[in-house]
Amino acid sequence: MGKGTASRNFLRRQVAYLLLGIVALLGTLLVGCDSGEVSGGPNRLVVGVVSDQGVAETAERYESFRQYLAEELNALVELEPVFNELKAVEQVQRQIWSIAFAPAGLTAIALAEAQYTPLFPLQGVPNQRSVLVVSADSSVDSLADLANQTIALGEPGSATGYYLPLYDLYGLTLAEIRFAPTPRAILEWVTDGSVVAGALSKEDFQQYRQEFSDIDFRVLHESRVVPPGAVLLSPAVERNQQRLIETVMKAAPASIVADAGYIPNAPVPSFAALIQLVDKVRPLEANVRSQPAVLTVEASSQDSL
Numbered sequence: 001m002g003k004g005t006a007s008r009n010f011l012r013r014q015v016a017y018l019l020l021g022i023v024a025l026l027g028t029l030l031v032g033c034d035s036g037e038v039s040g041g042p043n044r045l046v047v048g049v050v051s052d053q054g055v056a057e058t059a060e061r062y063e064s065f066r067q068y069l070a071e072e073l074n075a076l077v078e079l080e081p082v083f084n085e086l087k088a089v090e091q092v093q094r095q096i097w098s099i100a101f102a103p104a105g106l107t108a109i110a111l112a113e114a115q116y117t118p119l120f121p122l123q124g125v126p127n128q129r130s131v132l133v134v135s136a137d138s139s140v141d142s143l144a145d146l147a148n149q150t151i152a153l154g155e156p157g158s159a160t161g162y163y164l165p166l167y168d169l170y171g172l173t174l175a176e177i178r179f180a181p182t183p184r185a186i187l188e189w190v191t192d193g194s195v196v197a198g199a200l201s202k203e204d205f206q207q208y209r210q211e212f213s214d215i216d217f218r219v220l221h222e223s224r225v226v227p228p229g230a231v232l233l234s235p236a237v238e239r240n241q242q243r244l245i246e247t248v249m250k251a252a253p254a255s256i257v258a259d260a261g262y263i264p265n266a267p268v269p270s271f272a273a274l275i276q277l278v279d280k281v282r283p284l285e286a287n288v289r290s291q292p293a294v295l296t297v298e299a300s301s302q303d304s305l
Contacts, residue, residue, distance in 0.1 A: 065260040134196060167281050284297060
């Protein structure tokens with residue numbers, strides 16, 4: 001056999017080995033597709049939760065839901081708890097959260113500014129209110145008495161801790177507005193005299209007031225009512241995947257639904273009125289961190305509150 005013939009045979013063998021390798025690789029990929037994720041399902045989901053509980057408590061509460069979703073969708077599901085609405089607003093505006101368990105204020109922002117889709121209402125008090133509380137022996141008897149005083153609000157993004165009280169305080173000039181990371185912190189500041197009044201949800205007030213045995217509180221003002229919040233889907237999740245997630249969540253066992261805190265068989269309430277209220281309050285945000293905090297804006301830049 002000549003050198004030319006041997007060389008051609010060698011090349012043929014190398015090509016054959018290469019083709020066999022390609023066929024084997026394709027076969028592996030096809031098997032992986034068949035045994036991998038649900039057709040049309042997501043590869044990775046980030047579930048965002050706003051909670052004032054600790055990391056361990058929140059993770060434990062939502063673990064059964066996370067596992068259920070991961071198994072049913074054959075996807076990687078990550079839980080991301082945050083402890084105030086400020087961080088949650090950032091994650092929603094960046095569309096980082098695939099699924100958001102959003103309180104009312106965050107829901108309004110997500111629907112109006114980040115094009116999220118509401119799936120289910122959250123469990124909780126159907127009609128939530130914000131309350132402004134003072135110590136029982138305070139000389140403050142009306143909202144007008146808060147002029148030139150220091151008060152506490154929740155973080156931006158909270159309906160009951162931020163948007164509703166700002167709406168009700170419109171027209172006042174305050175010495176300072178302090179922003180508390182949690183509802184409990186607001187009551188602590190009222191207790192130690194750091195602030196004259198603080199805003200939080202009526203539900204949180206009833207829950208945490210029992211922890212403060214050395215002081216009696218008095219409700220100075222109650223706001224209008226707002227819905228409790230909703231489970232939201234990011235627009236970054238493809239439409240067919242959205243339908244799959246909705247179906248899986250609707251079919252979840254009752255124990256998992258209860259732990260996660262949503263209502264799969266009820267319509268989502270309207271957030272139109274809250275969205276309008278947030279839009280009206282937004283112009284005040286330029287002033288809230290100033291000292292004094294003047295809660296008015298030029299007439300030409302906003303409609304009448």
